[in-house]
Amino acid sequence: MAVHTSQSVVKAAGAESARGRSRGTGNPPPPGRLRRALSTHWYAWTMVAPVVIVIGVIIGYPLVRGVYLSLTDANERNVARSIGVNEMPATYKFVGLDNYTEALTGDQFLGTLGWTLVWTVSCVAITFALGLALANILNRKFAGRSAYRMALILPWAIPGFVSVFAWRFLYNEDRGLLNRILSGGGIDAVPWLDDPTWAKFSVIAVNVWLGVPFMMVALLGGLQSIPSEHYEAAEMDGATAWQRFRHVTMPGLRPVSTTVVLLSTIWTFNMFPVIFLLTRGGPGEATQILVTQAYKFSFEISPRDFAQSSTWGVLILVLLMVFAAIYRRVLRTQGDDW
Amino acid sequence: MTTAPTSTARHSASRPAKVRLRGERSPLASTALHLTLIVASVVAVFPVLWVLLTSLKPAKYATTADFFKETTFENYTNLIENTKFLTWFGNSLIVAGLTTLAGVIISASTGYAVSRFRFPGKRGLMWTLLITQMFPVAVLIVPIYNIMASMGLLNKPSGLVITYLTISVPFCAWMMKGFFDTIPREIDESGQVDGLTPFGTFWRLILPLAKPGIAVTAFYSFITAWGEVAYASAFLVGEDNLTLAGGLQLFVNQYGAQWGPMTAASVLIAIPAALVFLFAQKHLVTGMSAGAVKG
Numbered sequence: 001m002a003v004h005t006s007q008s009v010v011k012a013a014g015a016e017s018a019r020g021r022s023r024g025t026g027n028p029p030p031p032g033r034l035r036r037a038l039s040t041h042w043y044a045w046t047m048v049a050p051v052v053i054v055i056g057v058i059i060g061y062p063l064v065r066g067v068y069l070s071l072t073d074a075n076e077r078n079v080a081r082s083i084g085v086n087e088m089p090a091t092y093k094f095v096g097l098d099n100y101t102e103a104l105t106g107d108q109f110l111g112t113l114g115w116t117l118v119w120t121v122s123c124v125a126i127t128f129a130l131g132l133a134l135a136n137i138l139n140r141k142f143a144g145r146s147a148y149r150m151a152l153i154l155p156w157a158i159p160g161f162v163s164v165f166a167w168r169f170l171y172n173e174d175r176g177l178l179n180r181i182l183s184g185g186g187i188d189a190v191p192w193l194d195d196p197t198w199a200k201f202s203v204i205a206v207n208v209w210l211g212v213p214f215m216m217v218a219l220l221g222g223l224q225s226i227p228s229e230h231y232e233a234a235e236m237d238g239a240t241a242w243q244r245f246r247h248v249t250m251p252g253l254r255p256v257s258t259t260v261v262l263l264s265t266i267w268t269f270n271m272f273p274v275i276f277l278l279t280r281g282g283p284g285e286a287t288q289i290l291v292t293q294a295y296k297f298s299f300e301i302s303p304r305d306f307a308q309s310s311t312w313g314v315l316i317l318v319l320l321m322v323f324a325a326i327y328r329r330v331l332r333t334q335g336d337d338w
Numbered sequence: 339m340t341t342a343p344t345s346t347a348r349h350s351a352s353r354p355a356k357v358r359l360r361g362e363r364s365p366l367a368s369t370a371l372h373l374t375l376i377v378a379s380v381v382a383v384f385p386v387l388w389v390l391l392t393s394l395k396p397a398k399y400a401t402t403a404d405f406f407k408e409t410t411f412e413n414y415t416n417l418i419e420n421t422k423f424l425t426w427f428g429n430s431l432i433v434a435g436l437t438t439l440a441g442v443i444i445s446a447s448t449g450y451a452v453s454r455f456r457f458p459g460k461r462g463l464m465w466t467l468l469i470t471q472m473f474p475v476a477v478l479i480v481p482i483y484n485i486m487a488s489m490g491l492l493n494k495p496s497g498l499v500i501t502y503l504t505i506s507v508p509f510c511a512w513m514m515k516g517f518f519d520t521i522p523r524e525i526d527e528s529g530q531v532d533g534l535t536p537f538g539t540f541w542r543l544i545l546p547l548a549k550p551g552i553a554v555t556a557f558y559s560f561i562t563a564w565g566e567v568a569y570a571s572a573f574l575v576g577e578d579n580l581t582l583a584g585g586l587q588l589f590v591n592q593y594g595a596q597w598g599p600m601t602a603a604s605v606l607i608a609i610p611a612a613l614v615f616l617f618a619q620k621h622l623v624t625g626m627s628a629g630a631v632k633g
Binding site: 051 | 363368371372374375378379381382383385386388389392444445447448450451452455457458459460463466467469470471472473474475476477478479480481482483484485487488500501503504507508511535536537540561564565567568571572582583586587589590595597600601604607608611612615616619
């Protein structure tokens with residue numbers, strides 16, 4: 001019996017998926033189909049059940065609640081809470097899409113979104129360029145290659161919050177090392193984290209520093225998977241180094257680079273610790289990105305504005321999903337699977 | 339085969355642009371290469387090294403550029419005797435350890451099922467795993483906070499562990515799928531020939547083979563929980579309950595900075611993590627890109 005069932009699972013793996021079939025015919029499923037599907041797929045479904053249940057309970061339910069909260073006027077004072085032994089019931093009310101209209105027509109959301117986009121695009125672009133350059137250099141053979149490689153990966157190996165504090169230490173305006181070096185060269189102290197423009201520069205620099213190692217290692221893996229015959233062929237055709245890079249390396253890196261760009265865009269867009277620990281979004285709100293601002297609404301102002309925070313959270317998620325969908329569509333029109 | 343690589347000289351004579359082969363470098367290019375790498379390495383290593391050096395200096399020199407005037411472990415003894423560092427360290431260990439254990443156990447079989455079987459709902463599940471990985475902390479933090487508050491789990495390690503599972507479960511499932519994909523299907527088939535059920539195949543044959551992959555997944559999810567800042571900052575209050583990410587913030591706040599204990603703590607947190615990481619990173623990238631690139 002066991003043998004029989006397991007074989008049918010393997011067979012099912014080769015066959016077209018049930019969903020594809022039902023979409024193709026459009027007819028209601030024939031009787032007994034559910035039972036057949038169950039007997040064929042119950043192994044798979046049992047194996048994925050723990051994750052499905054956990055995701056449903058700890059991600060799905062809070063997500064639904066979050067969306068609901070964004071449609072209310074919930075804040076610290078009107079949610080259900082217990083003061084001592086007294087249970088206070090929730091008194092917030094449903095306000096429909098008011099929070100969304102407020103966010104989308106006000107300056108704050110759009111202003112923060114603008115800086116978040118600048119932050120994301122510049123971080124990803126610079127990180128990618130540096131990672132690509134370093135990966136190309138490290139892909140050659142020369143003395144001391146693995147030592148350089150180790151050194152360059154180091155920022156990735158340090159827990160993020162530790163690195164950020166290290167940078168705060170270097171950026172310190174009065175006594176930080178960077179200003180000390182500048183004053184050695186006779187240059188005035190730079191208010192790294194206290195001037196809006198410098199603070200923006202500083203947070204981007206730290207995020208790039210944190211992000212380059214991953215980019216470099218991933219692209220290095222991509223480079224090593226390009227067959228060397230391609231380069232040999234290009235050399236025979238007399239391609240210059242630049243032409244080889246342009247017509248062999250870049251196309252060969254496409255699968256890796258599309259993935260890492262997608263990943264690092266999403267990570268950077270959501271990069272909470274760098275901004276939160278380095279500047280807390282300051283000075284003013286100059287370096288506040290959407291995620292840190294949403295956090296601020298619910299945990300740093302009084303009364304805590306849960307509704308506004310949830311609204312921003314939902315908007316961020318929608319933005320990211322739209323981005324991922326467009327990105328994937330662009331890739332698909334160019335012939336990639338994902 | 340007249341244009342074999344050996345005929346480069348002839349080529350460069352007839353073409354304006356000199357074709358330099360891969361691996362062939364002029365001394366100038368070689369210097370430039372090493373110079374670039376040295377600069378990049380210094381930028382990469384220096385902040386870390388500087389924190390290490392500062393941690394070994396007496397507090398009065400903390401913000402001076404004097405290197406080896408006096409070397410002392412006073413920052414370390416101070417950190418361990420006079421602050422809650424060890425408590426935070428313990429809290430972080432408990433939270434990250436439990437998160438990793440639960441995450442790996444919950445998601446192992448899913449990684450296998452998604453790697454091997456085709457079943458109705460698979461596409462939906464894969465998309466869910468992928469999309470939940472890009473959930474910003476902002477979208478779940480408020481509802482989870484409220485739920486934890488109503489269940490009395492705020493400020494408790496268990497509450498934080500449950501919260502971290504929202505990050506670690508989708509991630510672990512996705513990454514393990516990548517590792518299972520690298521194990522040849524012939525092994526599954528041989529298991530079936532021997533009369534093993536899919537569970538038996540998974541448990542007896544595939545899981546032992548996937549041990550390195552699982553170790554890497556576990557390691558990475560440990561590191562993620564270890565370094566998490568947002569939930570830890572929002573959910574934990576009171577010096578005794580903090581994890582390291584929260585504890586370090588106490589040393590460096592808006593009003594002043596205790597760089598001595600901060601740097602010593604940074605070193606104690608970073609060095610073990612970095613050592614393990616540098617050993618594991620090769621497999622790490624393989625797993626991540628295998629999962630992500632092949633879909």
